Amino acid sequence: MKQTPLWGRHTALGARMVEFAGWQMPIQYTGGIVAEHLAVRRSAGIFDVSHMGRFRVTGAGARAFLRQALTNDCDLLPPGSAQYTILANEAGGAIDDAFLYRPAEDKYLLVVNASNKDKDLAHLQALLKSFKDTVLEDVSQSVAMIALQGPQGEQILQSLLTDGVLPAAHRNALSNFKLAGLEVCAARTGYTGEPVCFEIFLMADCAVRVWDKLMEKGALPIGLGARDTLRLEAGLPLYGHELGMGKDGLQIPVFAIGQARFAVDLNDPQRPFAGRKAMVRQSRARTAYQQGNYSDKSTLPKLIRTFRLLDSGIAREGALVYSGGRPAGWVTSGTMIPYWDYEKRDDAIMLKETHSQRAIGLCMIEPDISVGAQLEIEVRGKNLRAQVVSRNLQNTGRQTRAVL
Amino acid sequence: MMIDANARYLKSHEWARKENGNVFAVGITAYAAEQLGDIVYMELPQIGREVKEGEAFGIVESVKSASDMYAPISGTVTEINKTVPDNPDILKTDAYQKGWLIKLEAANPAEFDGLMDEKAYRTYLETEA
Missing domain, CATH: 2.40.30.110 (Aminomethyltransferase beta-barrel domains)
Incomplete structure (x- = not known):
């Protein structure tokens, strides 16, 4: 079973470890799920999310490749920002949901669910064959990821900042800076519904030092149990539950989730991503519902x-x-x-x-x-x-x- | 791990203890409470309900899961402890005294002798863990 760079910290903190998508991860620490959930809502929590898949996309063809691979349009993603997106199939269902980060003009980072990483990578590699000058690298091992979520999060990061500036104060903003002398990249994103939220990317060998610093400043470690209750309270979808295959054995249409409007961009008819045709129909159906017209429920039952x-x-x-x-x-x-x-x-x-x-x-x-x-x-x-x-x-x- | 020497045990981590006459107190063990983590909801039976040995008498739910609680012996429910569902943290600190859940008038008190005693349960916990 795989271990993240923070495995030693979790066990030393007395976490209850469970198998999750092939990783040994903390389901909760000694305080329990309820205390962890409440700590994020009141002060700040840190989450080891290094088990998630991270793919770096670079090269002259990166933009064209991502515009075809994902439902959101990376042309609308300036350097220093992030966007919610989906890897879709032709039927308009989700292979996975993901976040695309653009830490520099010529560099993209796609973060996917741990449980779907291998499937996503195979899907992207197959598509990659028709693109020139595009490099897709699995950097899940070399890059670690820590989420910092909750009202005290900003002060905590500010107190550790040694160079550069935190991302601008709006959702999905991203910047590169130094925390306690270590280079990190962080975006104002998260999976808790907290308005003060950061997800921090850093080299795997720096993860323990940054984790310790965040804890010293008062952030409480949060396990996968509270990660799930926090996202559920915020109404955020989880692949395998609200996306992917439904209980009826049918694909859940992407537009069944309200968040589709942030994740799918249908404005450029020239952009041929998988599932586009199906999602145009889904989007129309959703609009009809909003207007009180339920005459055709076949697209979005x-x-x-x-x-x-x-x-x-x-x-x-x-x-x-x-x-x-x-x-x-x-x-x-x-x-x-x-x-x-x-x-x-x-x-x-x-x-x-x-x-x-x-x-x-x-x-x-x-x-x-x-x-x-x-x-x-x-x-x-x-x-x-x-x-x-x-x-x-x-x-x-x-x-x-x-x-x- | 706390185990009550006067109680007897099921593999599913419920305990029974003789109170007086044919009345037995029933609860879940400290080990079960710890394994469940934060208990957020419980359902206990109505007074007067008859339960069979090994039958579910109630539900205990953590954030992550719902589990049945099984009767160690057959009998009729004569009392329920309403304090615990309102304050399940009692189970973390005092699973065997304040944490009793129901009292059963035993239909066949000899069933109690067939349960694991303290020593057997301790050995079972060691091998299970």
Whole structure:
């Protein structure tokens, strides 16, 4: 089983290690998933995400290659920024979702899911054959990756900055700088819903030193367990749940997820990426739904929606969803999520010292069920009441709060 | 790992302990609680329900998973401990005293003798881990 450069740190910290996509990774540290989740929402957490796949794309043909390989248009990606994107198939489903970073004019870095890395690499290499002067390298071993997420993250990085500047204060901005004398590249991206968020790329042999510095400054290590609850609370899709193959054995259309509008660019009709034709139809179907026209559900039979449970219990992946007694779909991700209690004071949100929990999730359901509608979710033979909501987490500028 | 010398055990990490007469307290072990991690939801049976040895009497859920809890002996539920579902952290600190979950009026008290004793459970934990 593979180990990231931070494996020794995880075990020394008493992490519970699990196998994940061929890697030995921390599912949680000694404080547990709930404490880790809450730490990210209140202060800052660090995540070893070195298990994810990292591909460097360089050469004169890089731009043309990426424009054909990915659903988003890298022509809209200036140096010093990042974009959410998808590797799609002709049917308009996702082979994987990914983030494309452009740390320099002539250099791109594509970060993919650990569980899909080999499949993605084979797919990209096959496409690469028709491009000249394009180099695709798997740099997953030589480059490590640490995510720093939460309201205190910016101060922590600032306090360690020895050269250069942090990325500009907007989502997806990226810059190259030095942390404690070590060269890093960081983007304001993440998988937690936190407005203050960084993902840091650095040479693998620097990972331990930077990890230790981040911990010294107060960032708490966060395992894969809380990584999942944080993304779920933020309503972010996870491949294998909200993307890829559905419970019905059919490809989930990319436009079933709301995030498709950030990940797919259909503006340039000359850009021939895989799945384009299917996604044009999906996009039209989604627009029709928004206008209240559900006459043709064949292209997008179901959408991924956010729900909260009204009855006590937990609705987990695979649970069947009903609307007015009729089958409507199924849960794609769901669990109990902790949150800080809060109060509103002069329009500001003040987190209290106490926390609570609520059961939420994502489901794939009929497209004409709108926000506010009540659902029933079958859990161990009982129907629990749930409600479609627009979100379970609200961005309040510098931090977030639970939507209750 | 904390093990109660007066209790007897199932391989699925539930315990039973004789209280008085034919009444037995039932719970999950400290090992089970630790393995589950943060417990976020529990369901306990209604008073009066009859359970068979090895039958699920309730559900314990962590962030990651839901697990059945199995009855070590057959009997009728006479009491449930409502404090634990509201404050499952009790299981981390006191799985055998404050952490009892249900009390059963045993249908066949001899079933208790067939369970693993402290020594056998300890050996089982060592070999399992």
